[in-house]
Every structure is written in structure tokens, then in C-alpha cells.
Amino acid sequence: HQLFEAQVEKTPDAIAVEFADRKLTYWELNQRANQLAHYLQELGVGTEVLVGICVERSLEMVIGLLAILKAGGAYLPLDPAHPQERLAYILQDAQVPILLTQQKLLAILPITAAQTICLDTDWENITQHSQNNPLNQATANNLAYVIYTSGSTGKPKGVQIPHRGVVNFLNSMLVSVDMTQQDTLLSVTTITFDIAALELFLPLIVGARTVVISREVASDGVQLAASIAKYGTTLMQATPATWRMLLVAGWQGNKQLKILCGGEALSTELANELQQRCACLWNVYGPTETTIWSTIYQVNQIGDRFTTVPIGRPIANTQIYILDAQLRLVPMGVPGELYIGGIGLARGYFNRPELTSERFILNPFSDQPETRLYKTGDLARYQPDGNIVYLGRIDNQVKLRGFRIELGEIEAILSEMPAVREAAVILREDIPGEKRIIAYVVAERQEAIAISELRRYLGKKLPEYMVPSVFVQLPTMPLTPNGKLDRRALPAPDIVRPELDEAYVAPSTTQEKALVDIWVQVLGVEQVGIHDNFFALGGDSIRSIQVLSKAKERGLSLSLQQIFQHQTIHQLAQELTTAKVSIAIAEQVQPFNLICEEDLCKFPNDLEDAYPLTMLQAGMLFHSEYSSNTKAYQNISSIHLKAPFDFEKLHTAVQQLANRHPVLRTSFDLSNFSEPLQLVHKTVSVPCQLEDLRHLSAAEQEEILASWFEAEKNNKFDCTIAPLLRFQIHRRSEDTFQFSFTEHHAILDGWSVASMLTELFEHYFFLLGREVSPIGPPPANAFRNFVALQKQALQSEEYQRYWMQKLNDSPTTTIPRRPSQKSADETSEVRVVQVPINLEVSQGLKKLAQSAKVPLKSVLFAAHLRVINKLCREPEVVTLVSSNGRPETTDGTRCLGLFLNPLPFRMKLPQGTWMDLISQVFQTEQELLPFRWYPMAQIQKDLGGQRRFETCFNFTHFHVYDRIETLTDLELLDAKGFNITDFVLLAEFKLNVISSQVELSLCCNTFELSNQQIEEICNDYAQTLTAIAQFSDKEYEVFVGGNNQQYIDDKQIKGIEELSIQKLKIAKRKTFHRL
Structure with missing residues (x-):
């Protein structure tokens, strides 16, 4: 770090590091690393203190590594892509007191005793510290980093590297590759691989530029080749596998590029290919235990004498010995085991003294008694010219x-x-x-x-x-x-299709056949079924690149991410189908870009953006504005909380929430422009009222709260005035309060409310000074991008044609009504009832989804369709299914808005087993997925305007509430809510993140359905879910007219708990997941 600090003085304004569209100069990088270093020192970081760092590739990664070293500590890199069990072992073994990470990674990290610092959301606190270079007591002999490598016992082992080895290595490499201030190095390696230290630190001690690219780009040959060109890369280090991936992707090379190749043996074939495409090529070699690379060889013309390129000669202050089993030097050209000595040697293995003694032996050729050699286990020999040739492994x-x-x-x-x-x-x-x-x-x-x-x-x-x-x-x-294992006699893998879980299913469509041909060529397997798993057949990242290349030759467009996510021919073929009709916005839509010139001139000065309404918003607003007695789409939630109370800080948190999210500063204008618009104001004041009830008894408090709640139902929003959100706080005791908020559904969907509440309370606790990470920057994505997607969909004839063909002759699925005692002018109310689902049934439903290889949503949707079929006695069912159009970006889940679009779902229930039903539901879902942006209101309009849909299915999994559960001083005591649905029957399924159990709430329109009907419907759902979970391989009955008796017999329903229908209550273990 001192070498870096010296360079900062020389070139403060030069670009030091770059990631995506973000750049830091040497001065800025040093400033931020210093602030974090001072913070770490405050927490006790100093010499010999290990600090874990588990972050995605980013500027924060570089800042974090530098800061740890500046604080005097040593870094322990962890890869967020590694299994949680492995991360847990390393953290436990190393006993790190502090872990640097990012907010989004907390959910995948194991439970640890280490104090966790998020480099994104904690930065506001970090910036309060000094920007000056910190003082520390670290010397050349102190630890710089510990890297865990694979261990033969089944557990990884930590290699301890001191500063002297790192400094010696960097200085030696500067001379070898002749790096200057004009160079740009492209960093592609995970920090858990020790060679990443070269990529991140070498440029920083000479004034050059480091460009860090993401894991996804680094693993995709096409994107990586583009990045080499885009950033004017002059130096890049990678393994032979990565260079081979680039060649497979069609990389033509760069005559300005200097290449370092290491990590495994470099074949002469690959070396010749690379030499033709670069300025200089070096082959490098070295185990982690001797600090990155120990030898280097500049590749010139390679003849036919070798199958692999020599690894060359030792770098500065490094000694290489090739010895026999008795530790005697072998003659020139004779193979022996390679031993390494010198300044680059590690201290040994962390907390593994016996293994350290075994692998780090005393140097028999030195007169200094403490000098050691590292026993590499590599077989090598000397050439007559003094270069070393690597021959393979001994162990x-x-x-x-x-x-x-x-x-x-x-x-x-x-x-x-x-x-x-x-x-x-x-x-x-x-x-x-x-x-x-x-x-x-x-x-x-x-x-x-x-x-x-x-x-x-x-x-x-x-x-x-x-x-x-x-x-x-x-x-x-x-x-x-x-009697020992004969490894040489282990047979080559058979080229025939291996035994898999899935039965062989031949390809049927043109795309499936094309993909099968490609897999057969790439994988060397004679037979591939459409449900065979790519990786089960022997696929890996290199073969994935080959698949992409051959698919491109056939005009098929795929990405590496798609192959990893959709690992069967069947799934990939559907991805290809989706790609043909998918609508996407290549770039973010800019503010006001969706507005015509005529309207732009009319806007007041206080707007930061404006765009049209979605059709769902327009329908909601029309219904709520022009029906004087309706309470639809005005949602009220009231939560009784036990938590520290500071109204000023809570009000601040509420206001800052609106400052960060445009939809919370949005109003609607339905009449003054060429079309109805939503207007985003630069600033709004969010109503947040406080009423102190501490002087009243509990009964009196409940009376006032009930009165407020009823009055709030009739306190309609004026949609032309922002915000369409307000808060009311009733203080009930010193440490309890009623937190209530009302919002118009036109601005927020369910996930947005969950995300909003989570962010609000996290920030409130941060303002209280609790150990909570500060909120990060506002999401870059905006709701207008969703509006633009829907606008494009409305202009697509293909979308309209699909839905017309799907629904033109569809029946109207209507739940039969029974005589009612209600008067004609009585308004509808919604009754919310919970359907009890016991633990056995819930687990059975999840296991069934896993064995059927479909989402849990598809299993629950199948149950919903079967219930509607039983109620209506029609084999063909038409219902709505809630579809989420949230942007699929890194911060898409943090973006607030109404991203819903209910989609019509038409299906004739098949005769057969429950599993047959589930399979057809999943297939039908996949078919309509590409057309999900087309608004339901427009579909209904295209069909003549007549209402055809009175039931709806929704499935949610609000795992964002996990973060609230970590706030130890926050306890949910009780909650109630009010919302009106426009459906006769809405089935709301959800997976509770805390209990991981399936839950079902039915929202029933009491004007249309009698209480007896509601109870019968609840019973139907309970019995159907039980039957699917326990008897998935048995046939079910499709109801067609008449008075068919229920198929499930007494034996099948014996285990069903007695159904208790009641108003929705919060369970004894109250969590935000139950809101």
C-alpha cells in the first residue's frame, strides 16, 4: 500500500481503476481507501488481524482490499459464488473478526460471528472518517493476505502470505513485462485466486489503469473479446482455459496486447495461436504458497520438441531446485520434483503446523538454518538452456x-x-x-x-x-x-447417454432438433434427450462457449447465462421461442422521453419527469375517481409495533423515502394533456401525523384506532395532488406505537409495499444509531421503463394477434350465484379468509414442485384451476393470473411502482393424474410468458369490452422482509389491513419466508358470494391442495355439468384438519411476512 501511496503523489488525477461506467482517479481511490482504513482501525484492525472480504467484482472490491492493507491488516478473500457451507468453514477456521461485504450478499452468506460491514449501504458512515493516509505498524514480515486452497482431507487450507513476498513479486513483474503509466490492464480473475493480486496491485504502483470486469463478462468469450477492444487493453493475465474460450468465441487478437498465461500447463498449440494475435506472450508458473508466480518465460517460436511451453526461470530473489526422492539435485534433463525457495515463500498454512512442516522443509543447500523450501509436488526438468519444463503432478x-x-x-x-x-x-x-x-x-x-x-x-x-x-x-x-487403486485402468467415460433421472425423450420441434445436434457434437454423446441436463451429460463452461458458437452458426441466439439457467434442450428451445417475440428496452428511457412535444410545453417547473399511465393504472383511477361510493384501490395497513420511538427520525425516514423513489412523488392528471399522464414532482411533503394516546387506557386506544380506521376508508385521495401516500402514527406507550399508512394502489404493487417498508424501517433504525447498514443509492431503474415496455407491446400486431387467437371464442367462467338477501343498492365488501394448510401438505406441495421440475407457483395454480372447474362445472377454465413486469436488472427489485399486469389464462383441464394437470399448467404458462407485456385492459377492449374474468390467482414470495426480521429491537404485535378487490374471488397464495410454508388467503366479494358459499370454496381449496400433495400420481376428476360427486374419498381426506373459517388474524408468531 505504501507503493500505491507513493504513486498517488505522482499521478493523483490519472484514472486508477474503472468498473462498468464508474471510474476513480488515484487520488479518489486513495481517499476512499483511507476512509475505510481509518474505520477499520477504529474497529481494532491492525497487524496480523484478518479481515474477510466477500464482494462482487466492483470498485468497492478494490477499495476494500487496499483499505485492509492500509489499516495494517491482512485480507481473506471469499467468493460469493461458492457454497455457503464452504464459506462457513473458512470463516470459522480463520476466525475473522470483521467481514466486508455488500447488502445484496447478506442473504447468501452463512451466519458468522464476524462484524459485517456493507461497502455499499454502510458507506455514509465510512465517509465520516479521515481521508489522510493512516499510520500502521505493518512490516515486511507481517501478513498481507490468506488464501484458502483445496485440501486433500476434504477441507480447504489457508495459505499465509507476508508483505515481503508480495512486494518482491510486484517489483519483479514490473521489470519482466515492462509495465508503464500508459498501460491498461483488464482484470478478469476472482480475488480468491491469488493471481488477482497482480491484476489489482501491479498497475497501481506504476500509475497505469486497471479495468475490472464482471464475472459474467469474464466468463463469456464474446463479451470478454469486446471488453479487450473497448478499453484499449495492453496487458491481460488469464489461464489457458480463458484464452482458449476467447479463441473459440472468434477473438481475432490485438497486436498492442501483452499476455500473461498461467495457472495450468500452456500447450504449444495454444501458445502458437496466441503468439499470432498479441504483442508479447509470457508463460508463468507458481503455486499459491510461493506468492503468485515464481517463474516466467517469454514465448518466442515454439518448435516440435515440447508438447507444453517451458515455465522459464525464477523471478527475482527466488530459487528453484529439481530434486530426487533423497533431496539430491538431479542432472540436466532428468525429471525430478520441483522445490521453491526465496523471499516469496508463505509462512505456512493457517493453524495447520503439521502440514506446514510436511510441505515447507528445511533447505539442505543453505547455510542459514531457518531457510526453507516449498515442496510443490510438481514434476519438472531443466533444459540445456537453463529453462525449466513442467511435466505434471507427482501427487x-x-x-x-x-x-x-x-x-x-x-x-x-x-x-x-x-x-x-x-x-x-x-x-x-x-x-x-x-x-x-x-x-x-x-x-x-x-x-x-x-x-x-x-x-x-x-x-x-x-x-x-x-x-x-x-x-x-x-x-x-x-x-x-x-491391491492399490489403479488409476490408469479407470475407463474412459462412455460416449453413450449416461443413466439419468429423466427418461429419454426425442426432440420434436425444429429448434429442439438443432440444439440436440449441437449438444451431440460438443459433448461427444451419441444420444441426447430434450430433458437431459447439460451438466449431467458432462457440460462445463468451455463446452458452453462451444454450444454458443455452433448455435450462432445456425442463426440461433443464446447467451451463456441462458445455458446456465436453462439446462435442458426443452428449456433452451423455449428461450429461443421467447427471444423471437420478446420486447426489451436496450437503454434506460430518459425523463420526459415518452411525452409528445405539445404536452412538454405545458408542464409546470416543479416536475422532474412525466409519462403516460399504464392501462391498469388508468382503470384503477377511473374506477376510484368516477364511482363516488367505491373504496376500491385505497389500501390501508395498520401495524402495532414494539420498537424504540423517535417521531422526528421516523418522519425523516418517511420523507427521505419519498425523496428516493419517484412514484412516491407522483400525481395524475387525467384531463389537461393530450392523454392522461402521471407527473413526477421534484419535491413533495409526505403527510405523517402523530397522535399521542399514552394517557388513555388500552380499551380507549382501541376505540380511537377503530374510529380512525373507519374514517380513513372514506378519506379518498385526490389523484391530482402528490403524494398518494400518507402515514399516521399513534403513540400507545413508551416503547409501542401504531404505524399506519394509506396508499393508492395505482402507485404501488405488493412487492413495492414490502420493499418500501423494509427500506423505511432499516433507515429509521440507522437514524437511531443502531448497528444497521445505511441505505444505498436510489435504484437506477424507473417505473417509466415499464410504461415504455407496455407502450411497445400495444404497438405490436403479433401481441394482439396472439391474444385474439387465444381468447376470441373463449367461454366466460362464472361462479354460480345463490339467492341473496342483500339489497340492490348495497355496496360490495371483501371478506378475507385463510385456508388452513398443515405442515405435511405444505411440504408435500414443495416436494411435488421439485420432483415435477416446475415452480411451486405452477402446482398451486393447478389447484386453483381445479377448484374453479369444480365450482363452475366447466372443463375449460378462463381465469386471470397476476403477472409481474418488474425490470430484470440488478436493482429491479428495489424499484417501486405498479408492475402488475393480470393475464387471461385459458386451459381445458386434461384427463389424467394431478401430475398431468400440473405439467399442462406449466406448459401453458410458458406459452403466454413472451406476451405478458400486453395490457389486460386492452385484451378486454379487443374482445368487445365485455367483462369475462371474475376470478384471479396470485402467488407471492416477499423475501425482502427477511431484512426487517434482523432488526432485533423491532417486534410486530398485531396488524390489520383493508383493501377492496374488484374480483368475485381472488386466491392469494404466498410462501412465508420465515416458516417456508405455503399460505392461502381468499378474498371474496360478499355481494356476489354468500357466507356458506365462501366456506364451501375454502373447503374445496383445502381438499384439493391435500389431494395434490399426497396423491399426485392418482387420477383426478374433471367436472362437467350435473351434480358430480367429489372425487376425493374419505380415505384421502382423513388427514385433513377440520377447517376453521374466520376473519384474517395475525398468527401467534407475528412477522412482517404475514402483512
Whole structure:
């Protein structure tokens, strides 16, 4: 860090680091790193103190690493993509007192005793600290970092690297690659791989520029090639696997580019390919235990003498010895084990003294008694010219994609499985340049072991790069005459289709057949079914790139992300279908861009944006504005809380919430412009009233609250005045208060309300001075982007044609009415009832979704359709399903607005089993997904304006409330809500994040349905859900007219709990998830 500080003095205004569209100069980077370093020192960070850092690739990653070093501490890098179990082990083993991370990663991090600092949301607190370079007591012998590498026992081990090794390495590399201030280095490596230190620190000590790219870009050959060109890259370091990925993607090279290649053996073939495309090429070698690279070789013309390129000579202050088993120097050209000595040696392994003594031995060639050598386990030999040639491994350790892997670690974890008697893991290269980890297993009972189970088990415990590409089940392991495992006799993986969970299903569509052809070529498997998993067939990241390349040749557009997310031919083919009709906005829509010139001239000066209404908003506003007696779309929530009370800070939090989110500063103008518009005001004052009830008894308080609640139902918003949101606080005691808010549904959907409340209370507790992260910057996404998407959809003839063909002759699904005692002028009310779903049924529904390989939503939707079928006695059902149009961006979930679009869902229930019904529901859902932007109101208008939909299905999983649950001083005592739905029957399913249980609330229009009907409907849902969960492989009955009796017999419903219909109440364990 002192080398960096010296460079800051020389080039303060030069760009030091860049990520996406953000840049920091040397001065700015130093300033921010200093502020964080001072903060860390306040928390006790100093010499020999380990600080964990688990962040996505970003500017914050660089700031965090520098700050830890500046504070005098040592960094422990953690990859957020690694399994939680592995992260938990490392954090526990290293006993780090502090962990730097990001807010969005908290949900995936394991529980840890470390104090957690979020580099995004805690930054406001960090900026209060000094910008000056901090003082620390670190010396060259103190720790700089600890990196955990694969261990043969099944547990990773921590390698301790001191400052002297890092400084020596950086100074040596500066000379070797002749780096200057004019260079730009493209950083592509995860910080858990030690070579990332070169990418992040080497440019910073010479005044050059580092460009950090995301994990997604670095793993996509096409995007990576584009980034090399875009940023004018002059130096890049990567493994042979990454360079090969670039070549497969069609990269033509860059004659200004200097290349470092290391992490695994560099073949002469790849070296020749790279030489033709770059300015200079170096092959580098070195284990983590000797500080990044220990040898370097500048590649010139490579002849036919070698299959791999020499690793060269040692860097400065490094000694290389090639020894025999008795630790004697071997002659020139004779293979031996490679030992490394010098200033770059690690201290050893963290808390592993025995392993340290075994691998770091005393140097027999030194007269200094404490000098050591590192035993690499690599086989090598000297050439006559003094360069070293790497020949492979002596032990069971390999390198793949630059990562050092102990195959014994994979074997140890596989052997822990009860179904596995023996396991062996090897690295094979059946196709030149393509290395794969192959696992061989012998079953405990000689029964077939599901490949998916093996893969799933390892995936929970190991990083993705350590999970074998192929699994081979053997009756017995091949043995040598001495009775030891004969690894050379392990058979090559069969090219026929392996035994998979899924039965073989041949391709049927043109796209499926094209994709199967590609997979057969790339994977070397003779037969591929449309439901076979790409990775179960031996696919990996390199083969993914090959698939993309061959798909592009056939005119099929796919992304690497799609292959990883949709891992079967069937799913990928649907992605291709979706891509044909999908509508997307390439760039963010700018403010006022959706407004005509005529209207722009009429706007008042206090607006920051304006755009049209969505059709759903227009319908809501029309209904609420022009029906004088309706209470629809005015939602009220009232929560009794136990929490520290400071009205001024709570009011501040409410106001700052509106300052951050445009929809909370929005009003509507339905008549003064060429079309109805929503107007976003620069500033608004959010009503937040306080009434002190502490002097009243509990009964008197409840009376006042009930009176306020009833009055609030009739206190309609004026949609022309922002905000369409207000808060009311009733203080009930010193530490309890009633928190109530009213909002017009036209500005917020359910997820937005959950996100808003979470952000509000997190910020309130931050303002109170509690240990809560400050809120991050406002989301970059805006609700106007959704409006633009819908506008594009309305202009699409294909969208209109799809929905007309789907619904033109559709029946109207109507729930039969019964005679009512209500008067004609009586207004409708909504009765909310909960359908009890016991634990066994809830778990059964989730397991069924997993085994059917469909979302839980599809299982619950199937139950809803079956109930509607039973109520209406029609085999073909038309209902609405709530669809979410929220933008699929990194901050899309934080963006507030009304992103809903209920979609008509038409399906004839198939004869067969419950599983058949679920399958058809999922397929029908996928079919309409590409057309989800077309507004339901326009569909109804296209159909002649007649109302056809009176039932609706909705499924929610508001996991954002997880963050509120972490506020230890906040307790939910009680809650009530009020909203009016325009449906006769709305089935609201949700997955409770705390209990992970399925819950169902029915919102029933009491003007249309009698109380007896409502109870019968609840009973239908309860019995149907139980039948699906417990008897999914049995046939169900499709009701068609008449008085058909219910199919579920007494034996099937024996376990169903007696149904209790009651007004919605908060359960004994009250959480925000129940709001």
C-alpha cells in the first residue's frame, strides 16, 4: 500500500481503476481507501488481524482490499459464488473478526460471528472518517493476505502470505513485462485466486489503469473479446482455459496486447495461436504458497520438441531446485520434483503446523538454518538452456481453469455419501486442450446411484469448478497387483447417454432438433434427450462457449447465462421461442422521453419527469375517481409495533423515502394533456401525523384506532395532488406505537409495499444509531421503463394477434350465484379468509414442485384451476393470473411502482393424474410468458369490452422482509389491513419466508358470494391442495355439468384438519411476512 501511496503523489488525477461506467482517479481511490482504513482501525484492525472480504467484482472490491492493507491488516478473500457451507468453514477456521461485504450478499452468506460491514449501504458512515493516509505498524514480515486452497482431507487450507513476498513479486513483474503509466490492464480473475493480486496491485504502483470486469463478462468469450477492444487493453493475465474460450468465441487478437498465461500447463498449440494475435506472450508458473508466480518465460517460436511451453526461470530473489526422492539435485534433463525457495515463500498454512512442516522443509543447500523450501509436488526438468519444463503432478493434485484442486478432497466428500462405498476422481483430457474432472463411484448396495444426487451433494459443499463433469458408476474399482487403486485402468467415460433421472425423450420441434445436434457434437454423446441436463451429460463452461458458437452458426441466439439457467434442450428451445417475440428496452428511457412535444410545453417547473399511465393504472383511477361510493384501490395497513420511538427520525425516514423513489412523488392528471399522464414532482411533503394516546387506557386506544380506521376508508385521495401516500402514527406507550399508512394502489404493487417498508424501517433504525447498514443509492431503474415496455407491446400486431387467437371464442367462467338477501343498492365488501394448510401438505406441495421440475407457483395454480372447474362445472377454465413486469436488472427489485399486469389464462383441464394437470399448467404458462407485456385492459377492449374474468390467482414470495426480521429491537404485535378487490374471488397464495410454508388467503366479494358459499370454496381449496400433495400420481376428476360427486374419498381426506373459517388474524408468531 505504501507503493500505491507513493504513486498517488505522482499521478493523483490519472484514472486508477474503472468498473462498468464508474471510474476513480488515484487520488479518489486513495481517499476512499483511507476512509475505510481509518474505520477499520477504529474497529481494532491492525497487524496480523484478518479481515474477510466477500464482494462482487466492483470498485468497492478494490477499495476494500487496499483499505485492509492500509489499516495494517491482512485480507481473506471469499467468493460469493461458492457454497455457503464452504464459506462457513473458512470463516470459522480463520476466525475473522470483521467481514466486508455488500447488502445484496447478506442473504447468501452463512451466519458468522464476524462484524459485517456493507461497502455499499454502510458507506455514509465510512465517509465520516479521515481521508489522510493512516499510520500502521505493518512490516515486511507481517501478513498481507490468506488464501484458502483445496485440501486433500476434504477441507480447504489457508495459505499465509507476508508483505515481503508480495512486494518482491510486484517489483519483479514490473521489470519482466515492462509495465508503464500508459498501460491498461483488464482484470478478469476472482480475488480468491491469488493471481488477482497482480491484476489489482501491479498497475497501481506504476500509475497505469486497471479495468475490472464482471464475472459474467469474464466468463463469456464474446463479451470478454469486446471488453479487450473497448478499453484499449495492453496487458491481460488469464489461464489457458480463458484464452482458449476467447479463441473459440472468434477473438481475432490485438497486436498492442501483452499476455500473461498461467495457472495450468500452456500447450504449444495454444501458445502458437496466441503468439499470432498479441504483442508479447509470457508463460508463468507458481503455486499459491510461493506468492503468485515464481517463474516466467517469454514465448518466442515454439518448435516440435515440447508438447507444453517451458515455465522459464525464477523471478527475482527466488530459487528453484529439481530434486530426487533423497533431496539430491538431479542432472540436466532428468525429471525430478520441483522445490521453491526465496523471499516469496508463505509462512505456512493457517493453524495447520503439521502440514506446514510436511510441505515447507528445511533447505539442505543453505547455510542459514531457518531457510526453507516449498515442496510443490510438481514434476519438472531443466533444459540445456537453463529453462525449466513442467511435466505434471507427482501427487493427486491438479490444476483446472487455473484453480489448484486436490482430487482427494472431492473423493473424501463423495465417500461421505451413504450410498457410495468407494470413490475415485481423476482429471482426463480425452480431447486435446479439454480437461475434465471425472468421478468414479462404487455403490454401497450395488444399486444405481442417481447422478443428480451426486451432483447436488457435491454442489452444496464444493465450488462449481470442483464438481466433476462426468460421473461413472463401476461395479468395483480396478486394482494394481499390490491391491492399490489403479488409476490408469479407470475407463474412459462412455460416449453413450449416461443413466439419468429423466427418461429419454426425442426432440420434436425444429429448434429442439438443432440444439440436440449441437449438444451431440460438443459433448461427444451419441444420444441426447430434450430433458437431459447439460451438466449431467458432462457440460462445463468451455463446452458452453462451444454450444454458443455452433448455435450462432445456425442463426440461433443464446447467451451463456441462458445455458446456465436453462439446462435442458426443452428449456433452451423455449428461450429461443421467447427471444423471437420478446420486447426489451436496450437503454434506460430518459425523463420526459415518452411525452409528445405539445404536452412538454405545458408542464409546470416543479416536475422532474412525466409519462403516460399504464392501462391498469388508468382503470384503477377511473374506477376510484368516477364511482363516488367505491373504496376500491385505497389500501390501508395498520401495524402495532414494539420498537424504540423517535417521531422526528421516523418522519425523516418517511420523507427521505419519498425523496428516493419517484412514484412516491407522483400525481395524475387525467384531463389537461393530450392523454392522461402521471407527473413526477421534484419535491413533495409526505403527510405523517402523530397522535399521542399514552394517557388513555388500552380499551380507549382501541376505540380511537377503530374510529380512525373507519374514517380513513372514506378519506379518498385526490389523484391530482402528490403524494398518494400518507402515514399516521399513534403513540400507545413508551416503547409501542401504531404505524399506519394509506396508499393508492395505482402507485404501488405488493412487492413495492414490502420493499418500501423494509427500506423505511432499516433507515429509521440507522437514524437511531443502531448497528444497521445505511441505505444505498436510489435504484437506477424507473417505473417509466415499464410504461415504455407496455407502450411497445400495444404497438405490436403479433401481441394482439396472439391474444385474439387465444381468447376470441373463449367461454366466460362464472361462479354460480345463490339467492341473496342483500339489497340492490348495497355496496360490495371483501371478506378475507385463510385456508388452513398443515405442515405435511405444505411440504408435500414443495416436494411435488421439485420432483415435477416446475415452480411451486405452477402446482398451486393447478389447484386453483381445479377448484374453479369444480365450482363452475366447466372443463375449460378462463381465469386471470397476476403477472409481474418488474425490470430484470440488478436493482429491479428495489424499484417501486405498479408492475402488475393480470393475464387471461385459458386451459381445458386434461384427463389424467394431478401430475398431468400440473405439467399442462406449466406448459401453458410458458406459452403466454413472451406476451405478458400486453395490457389486460386492452385484451378486454379487443374482445368487445365485455367483462369475462371474475376470478384471479396470485402467488407471492416477499423475501425482502427477511431484512426487517434482523432488526432485533423491532417486534410486530398485531396488524390489520383493508383493501377492496374488484374480483368475485381472488386466491392469494404466498410462501412465508420465515416458516417456508405455503399460505392461502381468499378474498371474496360478499355481494356476489354468500357466507356458506365462501366456506364451501375454502373447503374445496383445502381438499384439493391435500389431494395434490399426497396423491399426485392418482387420477383426478374433471367436472362437467350435473351434480358430480367429489372425487376425493374419505380415505384421502382423513388427514385433513377440520377447517376453521374466520376473519384474517395475525398468527401467534407475528412477522412482517404475514402483512
